[in-house]
Structure formats: C-alpha cells, structure tokens
Amino acid sequence: MASEYNGSSKASESVFKIPPIKFTKLFINGKFVDSVSGKTFEAIDPRTGEAITRVSEGDTEDIDLAVKAARQAFDHGPWPRMSGSERGMIMMKFADLIEKNVEELAALDAINGGKLFSHCKAMDIPGAARNLRYYAGAADKIHGTVLKLSKGFQGYTLREPIGVVGSIIPWNFPAIMFFMKASPALAAGCSMVVKPAEQTPLSALYYAYLAKLAGLPDGVLNVVTGFGETAGAAISSHMDIDKVTFTGSTEVGRKIMAAAAASNLKPVSLELGGKSPLLIFEDADIDQAVNIAFNAIFYNKGEICVASSRVYVQEGIYQTFVKKLVEKANAWVIGDPFDPRVNQGPQTDKKQFEKILSYIEHGKREGATLLTGGKRLGSKGFYIEPTIFTDVKEDMTIAKEEIFGPVMSLMKFKTMEEAIKRANNTTYGLAAGVITKNLNVANTVSRSIRAGIIWLNCYTAFDVDCPYGGYKMSGFGREFGLDALNQYLQIKSIVTPIHDSPWH
Numbered sequence: 001m002a003s004e005y006n007g008s009s010k011a012s013e014s015v016f017k018i019p020p021i022k023f024t025k026l027f028i029n030g031k032f033v034d035s036v037s038g039k040t041f042e043a044i045d046p047r048t049g050e051a052i053t054r055v056s057e058g059d060t061e062d063i064d065l066a067v068k069a070a071r072q073a074f075d076h077g078p079w080p081r082m083s084g085s086e087r088g089m090i091m092m093k094f095a096d097l098i099e100k101n102v103e104e105l106a107a108l109d110a111i112n113g114g115k116l117f118s119h120c121k122a123m124d125i126p127g128a129a130r131n132l133r134y135y136a137g138a139a140d141k142i143h144g145t146v147l148k149l150s151k152g153f154q155g156y157t158l159r160e161p162i163g164v165v166g167s168i169i170p171w172n173f174p175a176i177m178f179f180m181k182a183s184p185a186l187a188a189g190c191s192m193v194v195k196p197a198e199q200t201p202l203s204a205l206y207y208a209y210l211a212k213l214a215g216l217p218d219g220v221l222n223v224v225t226g227f228g229e230t231a232g233a234a235i236s237s238h239m240d241i242d243k244v245t246f247t248g249s250t251e252v253g254r255k256i257m258a259a260a261a262a263s264n265l266k267p268v269s270l271e272l273g274g275k276s277p278l279l280i281f282e283d284a285d286i287d288q289a290v291n292i293a294f295n296a297i298f299y300n301k302g303e304i305c306v307a308s309s310r311v312y313v314q315e316g317i318y319q320t321f322v323k324k325l326v327e328k329a330n331a332w333v334i335g336d337p338f339d340p341r342v343n344q345g346p347q348t349d350k351k352q353f354e355k356i357l358s359y360i361e362h363g364k365r366e367g368a369t370l371l372t373g374g375k376r377l378g379s380k381g382f383y384i385e386p387t388i389f390t391d392v393k394e395d396m397t398i399a400k401e402e403i404f405g406p407v408m409s410l411m412k413f414k415t416m417e418e419a420i421k422r423a424n425n426t427t428y429g430l431a432a433g434v435i436t437k438n439l440n441v442a443n444t445v446s447r448s449i450r451a452g453i454i455w456l457n458c459y460t461a462f463d464v465d466c467p468y469g470g471y472k473m474s475g476f477g478r479e480f481g482l483d484a485l486n487q488y489l490q491i492k493s494i495v496t497p498i499h500d501s502p503w504h
C-alpha cells in the first residue's frame with residue numbers, strides 16, 4: 001500500500017496538547033455576542049468527524065447588525081480618518097499578537113481544518129503576520145497623482161478607502177485567506193464584515209479578539225460565522241456593503257456577482273477554482289521535477305486553488321518520471337495532522353471527502369489507469385490516499401473539473417506546441433508551472449499559457465509581494481502585492497481652475 005495510516009489518538013496526544021476553545025460567538029462592534037436567532041452549529045474535527053464545539057450561527061439579521069457597526073465605524077469612526085502610519089502601527093501590533101499566539105492558532109486550523117500543525121505553525125500563521133506587516137508598511141504610502149490639465153485647469157487624484165468590505169472566505173487556508181483580504185482592506189482604511197467558512201470558523205473568531213487587543217476601533221473588523229446560503233448571501237446582496245471580496249468555487253462566485261449586480265452594483269473580486277497544468281520538459285532534472293510535481297498537488301492534501309492537478313511530462317522521460325513518482329507516493333505518510341511524521345492530514349470535511357472519492361470513481365469508470373492510491377484510509381475521519389492516474393484523456397472528467405483533493409492526472413506530450421495547446425485546454429486560468437533548463441522554452445511557454453501566475457522551475461512559490469489571481473473562469477482581481485491594496489481604494493479626481501498660469 002502506498003501510505004501508512006497513523007491516525008491514532010496516541011500519536012496526537014504525545015505531540016501537542018490541544019488548548020480549550022475560547023471563542024465561539026459572533027464578533028460584532030467589538031463584542032462577542034450570540035446570534036439573534038440563538039442558533040449554533042457544530043465545528044467538526046475532520047480526524048474523527050466528531051464535533052469539537054458549537055459556534056453561533058449568524059444569519060441575515062446578524063449580518064445587518066455587523067454592517068451597521070462597520071458602516072458607523074467607516075462613516076464616523078477614527079479608522080479611515082487617522083493617518084496611514086497610525087493604522088500601520090495598530091496593524092503591526094496585531095501581527096505581533098498573532099505571532100505570540102502562534103501555537104494556539106495553528107492548533108485551531110489543524111483540529112478544525114485537518115491541516116498539518118507543523119505547517120500552520122511554521123508557514124500559515126507566520127504568513128498571516130507577515131501579510132499584515134506588509135500592508136501595514138503600505139498604509140502610509142497611498143498616493144494619488146498631480147494632474148496638469150489643459151485649458152486652464154489643474155487637478156489631483158485622491159485614493160480613498162472604498163468603504164465597508166464584505167469578505168467571504170473558504171476553509172483551506174483559514175489564516176492566509178483571512179489576512180490576504182483583511183490586511184489590504186484595513187491598510188486602505190476600510191471597515192469589514194468577514195464570514196469565514198462554516199468548516200473553519202474557530203481561528204477567525206480568535207483573530208477578532210486579537211484585533212481588539214491590538215487597538216482596532218470597535219466596528220472596524222466584524223466576524224459573523226454561519227452558512228454561505230444565508231449569512232454569505234446576505235453579504236453579497238447587502239445595500240450598505242461597498243465591495244465584496246470572495247475566494248471559493250466558481251459556482252458561488254457567479255451567485256455573488258449576480259447578487260452584487262442585483263443589489264447596489266458593488267464591485268466584487270473573485271478568486272475561484274483552477275485546473276492548473278504543470279509542464280515538464282525532457283531536459284529537466286528528473287528528481288527535482290518529481291519533487292515539484294508531487295508537492296504541487298499533494299501539498300495541503302490537494303486543497304489549494306493552484307493545485308497542479310494536470311501534469312504533462314515529455315515522452316522521453318515519462319517512464320523514469322512515473323517510477324520515481326510512485327516511490328515518492330509510497331513514502332508519503334497520511335495521518336494525524338498533529339503528528340510531525342505525517343505529510344498529509346484528513347480532507348476538510350465529509351462533503352469534500354465524498355466529492356473527491358466520487359471523482360476517483362469517475363476516473364476509473366472513464367478508463368484512466370490508477371497508478372497509486374484511489375481509496376480512503378482508515379475507517380474514521382476523512383483520510384484519502386495520494387492518488388495518481390495515468391492514461392488520462394483530455395475529455396475525461398478528472399482532467400477537466402476541479403477536484404480539490406490529492407488526485408493527480410498524469411499525461412504524456414511530444415512537442416512544446418502540443419503541451420501549450422493542452423495546457424490551455426481548460427475553462428480555468430489560475431496558475432501553471434514549467435520545468436525546463438531551456439530559457440527559450442521557459443519564455444515561450446510562460447507567455448503562451450493563459451493564467452494569472454506561472455511558476456518556472458518551482459511551484460506554489462507564493463509571496464505577499466507577488467500578485468496572483470485568475471484569467472478566464474478562475475475569476476478576476478488580484479490577491480497579494482500592491483495590486484490587492486488598490487482593490488480596496490477608489491480614485492477621486494479634484495479639479496480646479498488655475499488663473500494666469502505662465503504656461504499650459
């Protein structure tokens with residue numbers, strides 16, 4: 001069998017003592033409150049499928065209260081009116097508090113999202129703090145331009161905060177998702193209503209608590225836990241929200257855009273799905289290519305929008321590549337995400353788990369060859385073997401649809417032209433990877449693939465200073481970098497006559 005299952009409670013107990021859950025209520029106007037209905041829902045541990053605790057279930061009325069608080073904070077409160085450097089200092093303090101609580105925050109995403117505790121502790125949570133600091137540093141560098149106009153006028157532009165932002169986020173990177181949207185929005189001077197995914201509400205509530213400790217004024221950052229069809233939909237159709245930022249499925253992205261258009265025409269930015277290709281050319285270092293290809297799909301159990309689920313390998317190295325890939329799959333350890341020996345934890349919830357297994361069945365039925373994996377592991381929790389299919393055809397479901405799990409489709413190609421054509425044969429356009437030592441090939445391929453980010457001889461190499469986002473049905477708008485900050489600003493032009501100018 002490809003992988004060792006080690007999901008015993010003994011392993012987790014020996015590694016880290018999971019702290020008690022502190023925050024389970026909605027955070028509105030600087031206070032933790034019950035939902036208006038008093039309803040709650042279960043936060044589930046995907047290692048067992050059992051409930052960890054119950055969390056308040058926000059609905060339309062709670063979103064209304066949160067929007068009122070955010071509106072008041074934006075229209076009359078100090079946050080957009082203080083200087084950028086003052087906002088930046090509060091955000092820096094927020095980042096420090098996140099780092100001080102790194103273990104507890106990492107444990108929340110591991111127990112609630114099935115993510116590796118070690119990765120959350122070393123990457124996700126410090127990444128969230130880094131993200132805050134990057135935009136904190138930008139908060140006092142938001143400039144307009146001076147306009148020397150014709151016909152006796154002059155002008156300048158101001159870049160003003162867009163207003164109240166609704167942020168609807170998924171469960172796969174609870175920390176990074178929260179801050180990739182909150183950090184630029186807060187730096188711009190916006191106030192927010194954040195709805196985390198129903199699967200991973202716990203860490204978002206903890207961030208709300210830390211925001212208050214850091215000195216964010218009440219009403220600036222509100223967190224309403226609840227369901228997409230109720231609380232999420234109330235955000236997209238709200239008349240008093242000025243912008244919605246969303247990451248998740250293409251299907252829900254479409255609904256959000258329609259609701260935004262049907263209400264107050266608020267702008268939306270959508271970071272949606274992908275079916276990202278990785279092209280490996282014959283001149284590649286095979287060991288390096290195998291490592292990159294493996295991690296590009298199996299990192300975070302395949303639950304990442306840029307997962308390279310379509311791997312195209314040039315025919316001359318195909319057989320060797322396959323052999324080495326299988327060795328790597330055999331050494332991959334699946335089990336309790338708190339165990340430091342483990343490479344892959346459980347899928348985030350039952351729905352995703354069943355969806356992935358059903359795609360695997362599709363692959364088998366449609367005639368692809370199962371090279372490794374293909375089954376669940378253990379009898380409890382949502383563990384799935386790293387699964388690799390060969391003999392995949394372009395029109396098979398597993399080659400076309402986003403699986404969002406540990407399933408790789410491996411394909412062979414002959415020429416660069418063929419590889420480019422097949423890489424572009426998708427409705428998505430989020431990311432792509434190219435592995436080659438040939439600079440001409442690297443340049444031609446990276447300019448020919450229609451995707452928002454191309455990784456050359458690497459993959460998943462995210463950086464807060466490097467924008468990424470979708471082409472085609474992977475959405476629009478950019479996360480990270482100063483491009484993300486611009487999404488929370490709007491430009492106002494101010495024009496005035498100028499008399500007796502010595503020149504025009």
Ligand SMILES: NC(=O)C1=CN([C@@H]2O[C@H](COP(=O)(O)OP(=O)(O)OC[C@H]3O[C@@H](n4cnc5c(N)ncnc54)[C@H](OP(=O)(O)O)[C@@H]3O)[C@@H](O)[C@H]2O)C=CC1
Binds near residue numbers: 232271
């Ligand atoms: N680009 C990415 O990073 C992600 C892509 N996906 C893709 O989406 C698939 C389904 O995952 P799923 O979690 O269901 O993704 P969704 O797109 O349904 O969920 C993402 C967020 O949107 C919310 N939401 C759901 N319905 C609505 C709605 N009608 N109006 C407003 N907000 C809504 C969800 O709420 P809640 O879940 O709380 O009910 C969640 O907070 C995955 O298998 C994967 O293919 C999923 C997550 C991330």
Ligand SMILES: CCCCCC/C=C/C(=O)O
Binds near residue numbers: 271306
């Ligand atoms: C280690 C950095 C990870 C950044 C994750 C960005 C994820 C995006 C997505 O899945 O939508």
